[in-house]
Amino acid sequence: MRIAALIVAAGRGTRLGGDAPKQYLMIDGRTILRRSIEALLADPRIAFIQPVIHGEDGALFAASVEELSSDRVLPPVTGAATRSGSVRRGLGALEGHYVHAVLIHDAARPFLPADVTGRVITALLDGAEAVCPGIEVVDALWRVEDGEVAAPVERTGLWRAQTPQGFAYDAIVAAHRATEADLADDVAVARAAGNPVRMVQGARENYKITTPGDLDRARHETGGNMDIRTGNGFDVHAFGAGDSVTLCGVSLPFGRGLSGHSDADVGMHALTDAIFGALAEGDIGQWFPPSDPRWKGAASDIFLRKAMERVAARDFAVTHLDCTLICEAPKIGPHAAAMRARLAEITGVAEDRISVKATTSERLGFTGRGEGIAALATATLVRT
Ligand code: MG
Numbered sequence: 001m002r003i004a005a006l007i008v009a010a011g012r013g014t015r016l017g018g019d020a021p022k023q024y025l026m027i028d029g030r031t032i033l034r035r036s037i038e039a040l041l042a043d044p045r046i047a048f049i050q051p052v053i054h055g056e057d058g059a060l061f062a063a064s065v066e067e068l069s070s071d072r073v074l075p076p077v078t079g080a081a082t083r084s085g086s087v088r089r090g091l092g093a094l095e096g097h098y099v100h101a102v103l104i105h106d107a108a109r110p111f112l113p114a115d116v117t118g119r120v121i122t123a124l125l126d127g128a129e130a131v132c133p134g135i136e137v138v139d140a141l142w143r144v145e146d147g148e149v150a151a152p153v154e155r156t157g158l159w160r161a162q163t164p165q166g167f168a169y170d171a172i173v174a175a176h177r178a179t180e181a182d183l184a185d186d187v188a189v190a191r192a193a194g195n196p197v198r199m200v201q202g203a204r205e206n207y208k209i210t211t212p213g214d215l216d217r218a219r220h221e222t223g224g225n226m227d228i229r230t231g232n233g234f235d236v237h238a239f240g241a242g243d244s245v246t247l248c249g250v251s252l253p254f255g256r257g258l259s260g261h262s263d264a265d266v267g268m269h270a271l272t273d274a275i276f277g278a279l280a281e282g283d284i285g286q287w288f289p290p291s292d293p294r295w296k297g298a299a300s301d302i303f304l305r306k307a308m309e310r311v312a313a314r315d316f317a318v319t320h321l322d323c324t325l326i327c328e329a330p331k332i333g334p335h336a337a338a339m340r341a342r343l344a345e346i347t348g349v350a351e352d353r354i355s356v357k358a359t360t361s362e363r364l365g366f367t368g369r370g371e372g373i374a375a376l377a378t379a380t381l382v383r384t
Contacts, residue, residue, distance in 0.1 A: 001101055001125060002097075002099050002101075003102070003124070004046065004047055004048055004049070004094050004102050004169075005040045005048075005102065005103040005104075005105060006049075006087065006090040006091065006103070006104045006105065007049055007050070007105050007106075007107055008087060008090065008107060009023045009036075009054075009061075009079075010052050010053055010054045010057075010080070011107075011108075013108075022215075024064055027215075027218050028219065028383075031064040032108060032110045033107045033110075035111070036105060036109060036110045037051070037065065037068065037073060038068070040112070040117065041072060043114060043117045047099075048097070049073050049074065050074045050077065050090050050093050051077075052076065052079040052087070052089060053078065054078070054079060055078045082182035083182060084176070084179075084181065084183055084189065085182065090104075091169075091172065091173050091176060094169065099169045101124045101166060101169055102166070103117070103120060103164035103166045104163060104164060104165050104166075104167070104172075104186050105164035108208045109163055109206055109209070111221075112163075116162070116164075116201070116206055119133065120200060122200075123198050129167065129190070129196065130167050130186075130190040131165065131197070131198045132162070132197050132198070132199050133162045133165070133202035133203075134159035134199050134200075134201075135159065135162070135203070135204060136160075137155045137160060140152070141153035141158070159199055160202075161187060162202040162203075162206050165186045165187055171190070172186060174193065175193035175195060176189055178193050179192050219384075227382065227383035228380065228381070229316075229380070229382075230378055230379065230380050231274045231277025231278030231279070231378070231379045232273075232274050232277055232376065232377065232378050233271060233272065233273030233274035233275075233277060233283075233375075233376065233379070234375070234377075235266045235273065235374070236266065236373070237373060238258070238259050239258060239259070239371060239372050240257055240258065241257055241259075242257015242258070245257060245264075246265045247266065247268075247325060247335070248271075248343055249265065249301060249343060250335055250339045252335055254330045261295060262296070262298045262300050262303070263299050266325070266374065267325050267339070267356070268303065268304050270323060271321055271323050271377040272284050272303045272304045272307045274377040274378055275318065278316075278379050278381040279316065279381070288306070301346045304343075304346050308348070311381060315383055316382065316383050317381065318347060318349050318353075319349075319380050320354075320378075320379070321343065321347070321354045321378075321379050322354075322357075322377060322378045324359060324375065324377070325356070325358045325373060325374075325375050326358070326359055326361055326374040326376070327374070328360050328363065328368060332357075339356040340354045340356050
């Protein structure tokens, strides 16, 4: 029996956040869609997979499957405005491929276990025309009206449907031809055509990622939050002419200034380099060459904001920043709170995750002689 699989990924759902539809969001380095495709590829009895995508998602799809080396994934076809319409287009694309049976899977179920796919295929091989994996409802069910529990719902015999749903190809094509409606799933389409549908055991982990909570759960379970990185930064600026120094975004009146190409905010430079370090994306000098006149006298928050922009672009979040300023004077302690507040404002990181502290070098070395200020910083990043 020649078995194909359709993966329905034409939806526009962006309510999980991010600027891409949910099937293109990352879970531990791989998109939800790619994980769903890989789950189907795990069964060697599936001859090939036909993805159905949205017309605007060609580039997202290509990037998503870039490193997936399988000649069993066909080039995608464009879906329609409704799920049923997209399935019809996918079924149409399989015409001429001599398919006997087809599995139809939601792109938003990336954790499909191999044994669920196996049970669907076994039922098809056993002669079933339509097969649905599902799990029995175990929670008490209540009908709720206006926020009040109104009546119990008998749960005996109630199952929650999952995918992949499996069908004899000719039967599901005929069933889709017989209806124009956008039905909830292909089981509904098969039933509308009068076809019996066999229920087989699904799995709890085969849940559909629908809410931000589902996405958090998925990322947590796959260890996606375990990509933790630290970076360090170090910077020095010499004292020069002036009557104030800017440290961690706060200007302190002082008998001298700090010399440098920008505003010479040594603390913010060290923090910025720590973040670039954690991302392994070079350093402040590479992003903002001192030879470029645009950065002359610039307020250093533009450097830090750039680093934060890169953090977001790489799907990381800063969970902690720690900066140590090394000088004999000015006194940092009285201003540390203002510095933390200013850094929180620039980075969007909560103030209780930002540390600014100071030390002297016991009058030793260039900081001890009062020739300048040094700063070192550590940034901790976690993949979101
Ligand atoms: Mg610097």
